[in-house]
Amino acid sequence: MDDRKNTIAGWALFAGIIALGAALLTGEIFHDDDFDSCTAGDGYCPSYVADASVPTGDVEAEQPIAFYLAQGDATRGESQFAKCQACHAINQGGANGIGPGLYNTMGNPIAGHAGYSYSDALAGKGGNWDWDNMNEWLKKPSAFAPGTKMSFAGLPDPQDRADIMLYMNQMGSGIAIPPPPPPVSEDEAAAEDAAADGDAQTAEDTNVELNEDEVEGTGDAGGVDVPEAQ
Ligand code: HEC
Structure with a gap:
């Protein structure tokens, strides 16, 4: 009897973990959708996307x-x-x-x-x-x-x-000043950087840690892998 209770409890826990994992996954998908439909700094983005538009190490790269x-x-x-x-x-x-x-x-x-x-x-x-x-x-x-x-x-x-x-x-006769480089490619580069940074941030999502803690306490169910952010 005890054994069976344990089994039932085990399966219930297992199901819960699957559900949590699924929730995380859909969360990821929505995150990505959010990102695709927003432009950093336009006010519609998750804050980490807006933050990603602030130049970090790349500012060193000379134009x-x-x-x-x-x-x-x-x-x-x-x-x-x-x-x-x-x-x-x-x-x-x-x-x-x-x-x-x-x-x-x-x-x-x-x-x-x-x-x-x-x-x-x-x-x-x-x-x-x-x-x-x-x-x-x-x-x-x-x-x-x-x-x-x-x-x-x-x-x-x-x-x-x-x-x-x-x-x-x-101070002299002077030579022609070159036209500025096209700004389009710069925006594209910035968007790519933002995408890379956004993904990195998602992978650090604290939900993933929380889930791992739960898995630890469940014996067999510990084999369930929580999908990681790509
Ligand atoms: C400590 C002295 C010194 C300072 C300060 C200095 N220069 Fe010079 N500069 C020279 C000397 C000496 C030469 C000649 C170099 C040689 O023959 O190798 C030279 C050559 C040049 C040349 C080449 C000129 C030609 O006829 O081809 C340019 C251009 C130049 N300097 C610009 C500058 C600028 C701009 C600054 C400031 C940001 C500056 N220099 C600061 C000493 C200096």
Whole structure:
């Protein structure tokens, strides 16, 4: 008799666990539906989706320089240029100092300023200054031209580099500013990130833990696997 009661109780518990598992599963499906039909930040999303739109580690990944140029500001660049002034004049006809005069540099030959004695490292580069190579140079001169005598660590912030380049571009004949990269692909990337983060969050759902606790106390029924979030 006792045995049978135990068996019945066991099956009841077992059924309960199956039901809980099923509930979890449907919960998952609804979660996914919610996510598909919402856009992060529009107010209709579960909070974790909205949170996922806040840039995290990805903020370190640099955009193409055209992105920073598009939102750049030559006036800000002019004040940033204070960092360069100890060694560079940038006014028209400005004298060479520790570094060459920088008037009309953008679009013109690298190491081309008359009367300045460049290092072999920079003189051997060849080509003209454009947005890409100037960006690399200002990021870390010693990496762009190993052995350069410009003893300046570089500007780690891409926006600072863009701003200074826009200012340098104004101080001379100037070259065309590239169009900003299409914003569509950026949104797509953000949506993909949000999806990945959203799923990760679901897998941590506390309901799953609760269920595992119950399974632990039920002997045989412990073999029932609670479906995990994908
Ligand atoms: C400590 C002095 C120093 C500072 C600070 C400095 N530079 Fe220079 N810069 C130099 C020297 C020296 C050279 C020549 C490098 C060589 O010949 O290897 C140079 C070269 C350059 C060139 C190449 C010019 C050409 O004719 O091809 C550019 C562009 C330049 N610097 C921009 C900047 C900017 C922008 C800043 C500020 C963010 C800056 N530099 C800060 C010393 C400096």
